Amino acid sequence: MKSAGGNARAGTVKDAASFGDVVVLATPWPATEEAIRSAGSLAGKILIDCTNPMAADLSGLTIGTNNSGGEEVAQWAPGAKVVKAFNTLGAGSFANPRIGSEIASMFICGDDASAKSVVAQLTAELGFDVVDAGPLTASRSLEPMAMLWVHLAYMQGWGPAGHAFKMLRR
Ligand SMILES: NC(=O)c1ccc[n+]([C@@H]2O[C@H](COP(=O)([O-])OP(=O)(O)OC[C@H]3O[C@@H](n4cnc5c(N)ncnc54)[C@H](OP(=O)(O)O)[C@@H]3O)[C@@H](O)[C@H]2O)c1
Numbered sequence: 001m002k003s004a005g006g007n008a009r010a011g012t013v014k015d016a017a018s019f020g021d022v023v024v025l026a027t028p029w030p031a032t033e034e035a036i037r038s039a040g041s042l043a044g045k046i047l048i049d050c051t052n053p054m055a056a057d058l059s060g061l062t063i064g065t066n067n068s069g070g071e072e073v074a075q076w077a078p079g080a081k082v083v084k085a086f087n088t089l090g091a092g093s094f095a096n097p098r099i100g101s102e103i104a105s106m107f108i109c110g111d112d113a114s115a116k117s118v119v120a121q122l123t124a125e126l127g128f129d130v131v132d133a134g135p136l137t138a139s140r141s142l143e144p145m146a147m148l149w150v151h152l153a154y155m156q157g158w159g160p161a162g163h164a165f166k167m168l169r170r
Helices: 013-019 029-038 069-076 113-125 136-155
Strands: 022-025 046-049 081-084 105-110 129-132
Touching: 013 029, 022 029, 022 113, 029 069, 046 069, 046 113, 069 081, 069 136, 081 113, 081 136, 105 113, 105 136, 113 129
Parallel strands: 022 046, 046 081, 105 129
Antiparallel strands: 081 105
């Protein structure tokens, strides 16, 4: 708390969720449904879903290809405006999206246009190149991208710090 600064406060999951208009969901997949339940009603809030439905041993996704974690989260949080974001690259790049001379892309998707625009703005303020991938069903593509990121980091030995996706457009 002390190192977090004077504006920081500690509270329960429910306190934190009821405090903000925008709630960030970043839980291990097996804990996600329970975490949402303990947050209380999230109706009307923007819920940024950073999760990936990974197997515990990182060997693959436990949901796909005709469903996604993002869609499950939306079912568990009725009335919340779910926007999938921050799931396709390592947390080590969240504070610094620049890799060499390139800016990492941040893919987002969701069904509520105004919520997506708020998340796009927040994400751009962090310095990312924001890519709107469309409706929440695009989570079915964004979650396998996370799997590729994990595969490169941990199975191919790239490590967790220095790679991210970049979308090129002509
Ligand atoms: N790490 C990354 O680079 C990265 C990048 C993109 C996406 N993701 C995704 O983000 C999610 C979290 O990953 P992580 O690496 O940050 O995991 P982590 O280090 O294990 O952090 C998990 C967080 O979830 C909280 N938590 C666990 N069970 C909970 C529950 N029942 N209710 C409320 N909170 C609970 C923990 O709180 P306590 O400490 O209080 O237990 C902790 O703050 C995963 O779905 C992952 O796939 C991770």
